[in-house]
Amino acid sequence: MASVRLENLRYSFTGERPAVDNVTFTLASGELFCLLGPSGCGKSTLLRLVGGYLRPDGGRVCIGERDVTGEAPERRKTGMVFQNYALFPHLSALDNVAFGLRVRGWDQPGRYAKANETLDWLGLSAEERTRRPSQLSGGQQQRVALARALAFAPSLLMLDEPFANLDRLLRERLREELKAVQRRTETTTIFVTHDREEAFALGDRIAVMHRGRLLQIGSPEAVYEEPQGKLVADFLGHRNLFPVTALSESKAEAAGVSIVRPERPVQIGDHLLLRPEKLALRREAHNGAFPGIVRQRRFAGTFAIVTVELASGAALEVQQTDAPTPLTPGEAIWVEVPAAAVTVVRGREGA
Amino acid sequence: MKRRFTPWLWASPTLLLLLGLLLWPAIQLVRLSFCRGGGGRSGFGIGGSFYQPGTWTFDVYTQLARDAYFWDVLGFTVWLGLVLTLLCVLLGYPTAYFIWQLPRRWKATALSIVVLVKLSSLLVTVYGLKLILGDYGPVNRFLQWTGLTNTALPLQSSAIGVVIGETILIIPYTILLIWAGLERIDRALIAAARGLGAGAGRSFVHVTLPLSLPALATGTLVSLIWGLGAFISPYLLGSPQEITLAVDVQRQMFENLHWPRSAAEGVALLLTLALLVALCALPRRWLWKKSGLEAQAV
Numbered sequence: 001m002a003s004v005r006l007e008n009l010r011y012s013f014t015g016e017r018p019a020v021d022n023v024t025f026t027l028a029s030g031e032l033f034c035l036l037g038p039s040g041c042g043k044s045t046l047l048r049l050v051g052g053y054l055r056p057d058g059g060r061v062c063i064g065e066r067d068v069t070g071e072a073p074e075r076r077k078t079g080m081v082f083q084n085y086a087l088f089p090h091l092s093a094l095d096n097v098a099f100g101l102r103v104r105g106w107d108q109p110g111r112y113a114k115a116n117e118t119l120d121w122l123g124l125s126a127e128e129r130t131r132r133p134s135q136l137s138g139g140q141q142q143r144v145a146l147a148r149a150l151a152f153a154p155s156l157l158m159l160d161e162p163f164a165n166l167d168r169l170l171r172e173r174l175r176e177e178l179k180a181v182q183r184r185t186e187t188t189t190i191f192v193t194h195d196r197e198e199a200f201a202l203g204d205r206i207a208v209m210h211r212g213r214l215l216q217i218g219s220p221e222a223v224y225e226e227p228q229g230k231l232v233a234d235f236l237g238h239r240n241l242f243p244v245t246a247l248s249e250s251k252a253e254a255a256g257v258s259i260v261r262p263e264r265p266v267q268i269g270d271h272l273l274l275r276p277e278k279l280a281l282r283r284e285a286h287n288g289a290f291p292g293i294v295r296q297r298r299f300a301g302t303f304a305i306v307t308v309e310l311a312s313g314a315a316l317e318v319q320q321t322d323a324p325t326p327l328t329p330g331e332a333i334w335v336e337v338p339a340a341a342v343t344v345v346r347g348r349e350g351a
Numbered sequence: 352m353k354r355r356f357t358p359w360l361w362a363s364p365t366l367l368l369l370l371g372l373l374l375w376p377a378i379q380l381v382r383l384s385f386c387r388g389g390g391g392r393s394g395f396g397i398g399g400s401f402y403q404p405g406t407w408t409f410d411v412y413t414q415l416a417r418d419a420y421f422w423d424v425l426g427f428t429v430w431l432g433l434v435l436t437l438l439c440v441l442l443g444y445p446t447a448y449f450i451w452q453l454p455r456r457w458k459a460t461a462l463s464i465v466v467l468v469k470l471s472s473l474l475v476t477v478y479g480l481k482l483i484l485g486d487y488g489p490v491n492r493f494l495q496w497t498g499l500t501n502t503a504l505p506l507q508s509s510a511i512g513v514v515i516g517e518t519i520l521i522i523p524y525t526i527l528l529i530w531a532g533l534e535r536i537d538r539a540l541i542a543a544a545r546g547l548g549a550g551a552g553r554s555f556v557h558v559t560l561p562l563s564l565p566a567l568a569t570g571t572l573v574s575l576i577w578g579l580g581a582f583i584s585p586y587l588l589g590s591p592q593e594i595t596l597a598v599d600v601q602r603q604m605f606e607n608l609h610w611p612r613s614a615a616e617g618v619a620l621l622l623t624l625a626l627l628v629a630l631c632a633l634p635r636r637w638l639w640k641k642s643g644l645e646a647q648a649v
Contacts, residue, residue: 051546052545052546053542053545053546072545072550073542073545073546074545074546074547074548074549074550074554076546077548078546079546079547080542080543080546082539082542082543084537084539086537086539086540086542086543087543088540088543088544088558089540089562090561090562099544099547099549099557100547100548102557103544103547103548103549103550103553103557104548148543148547149547152547152548
């Protein structure tokens with residue numbers, strides 16, 4: 001459809017720190033881009049800047065070849081799905097979907113045909129299409145909002161936490177539907193969420209946003225494997241993040257655990273991320289394993305999370321996939337830390 | 352059972368007031384209109400012939416039906432009511448829309464300006480207008496100074512004065528009602544319309560206007576009720592040509608001392624009001640349905 005470029009986009013609400021601070025990124029045509037960040041990080045503001053609802057303090061927004069920075073929302077051809085859906089209460093579901101075509105001067109048969117086609121992709125029954133939004137369930141309203149944003153073939157689709165008000169099962173189903181319809185229409189899409197699982201499942205690429213700035217952009221795998229900075233690692237839900245306390249030629253020490261110095265450059269002030277799924281637990285003393293005491297065991301179905309208190313007092317989480325006999329709190333244990341379990345996380349945020 | 356009863360309990364002081372001070376006198380009024388005129392004792396100690404208690408007759412009504420003067424007054428009342436309603440809505444909607452668009456901190460100021468008229472005494476307002484609109488008032492002086500007219504325009508003691516005065520008295524209600532309706536519209540809907548490609552004009556026509564229709568209908572209805580009952584402006588700003596039913600009811604009662612006729616004219620005014628309100632209320636229900644807002648009635 002169209003590529004999208006943001007260049008040094010800046011915006012601040014009066015008298016506050018910047019809500020969007022020098023944001024630059026480019027979306028490839030047809031890409032599904034997830035903007036991930038805690039609430040208040042400026043991701044919704046960024047969407048409103050791209051949609052033309054706010055005028056940026058500086059920077060540019062380009063959709064395709066066109067610089068749309070100064071253009072009104074109605075001229076940008078962007079489809080927006082609002083968090084509360086913002087469906088027109090006085091129109092039927094079908095008329096809601098046909099709205100974008102109606103204001104573009106499509107005749108009634110034409111716009112209804114197109115609206116029906118779009119709703120077919122999302123599986124809304126013929127009877128439900130005649131209903132008013134207030135007579136539809138949350139999931140159905142969500143589908144109508146998505147269809148409405150897609151029916152006029154926008155250059156860019158934007159979704160602002162669209163599934164936030166739905167229960168988990170429905171959320172996962174709609175996620176799949178969204179992905180399918182996005183692939184079918186090859187619409188360039190920005191999806192805003194605070195849910196990292198959602199971002200991982202949906203995004204071709206993910207951008208982690210914090211206090212108006214983009215900390216890291218990359219594929220979900222890259223962002224997960226190599227979080228750039230402690231803030232990103234924290235927000236992605238990584239545990240076992242310990243500051244490096246001592247360095248030698250061959251060793252690095254964090255949380256009292258001395259390990260082989262990783263290949264990547266590391267310095268004091270950086271953090272070591274010890275991945276719970278790659279650590280191993282031993283019941284007997286083992287060469288190169290670190291002693292500790294089991295403090296807690298949390299069963300999570302296919303695996304269990306064991307919290308081990310190390311000699312240094314640091315609490316380490318270890319994911320245990322198969323344990324012949326469950327560990328009990330108080331038990332002495334040895335933790336093995338293979339080199340593959342260690343990731344260096346830069347100390348300075350965003351660096 | 353208890354839960355059904357409680358709301359009635361809360362409303363009971365108001366209900367008692369309505370029953371005692373509105374419904375009962377209204378029944379008395381209707382009864383009075385069927386009495387024979389003259390011969391009664393006033394109780395005011397000034398003699399006269401107000402009505403004959405205990406009599407039953409249609410005299411007053413047949414008299415009214417044949418009285419050209421009554422039909423003139425009724426005609427003017429309805430004309431004035433409709434003109435006032437139209438003016439209040441046509442001027443009130445844009446004003447309400449303007450206030451709705453204002454930034455939050457200016458809204459309170461704008462709204463207090465709207466209700467300012469209602470904060471001063473009715474008589475002060477209308478007498479003030481009489482001075483402002485008078486032959487030597489600022490408006491006429493200004494018009495003559497600009498050379499638009501050589502003689503003073505009849506801005507008071509005329510239909511123009513009545514319309515201006517009564518519009519000023521009614522329009523705050525119209526504005527407040529329409530504004531309240533607009534305020535209920537989710538602004539995200541306007542944003543959504545804009546994003547879908549509707550410019551400011553189209554998003555007004557397709558979204559804001561339909562969603563404000565219920566409030567517009569309520570505003571129209573209330574303006575009409577006030578407009579038909581117009582009394583003070585015709586009384587103080589009108590000439591003998593601008594007599595409304597409300598004014599004539601007062602005159603029949605206190606000047607002609609013909610109470611049954613006064614009562615009958617009151618009944619005629621109530622019936623006219625009921626008829627016009629019913630005509631207005633029918634499309635109102637339809638509008639509510641159409642706007643999809645039944646669930647959130649005002």
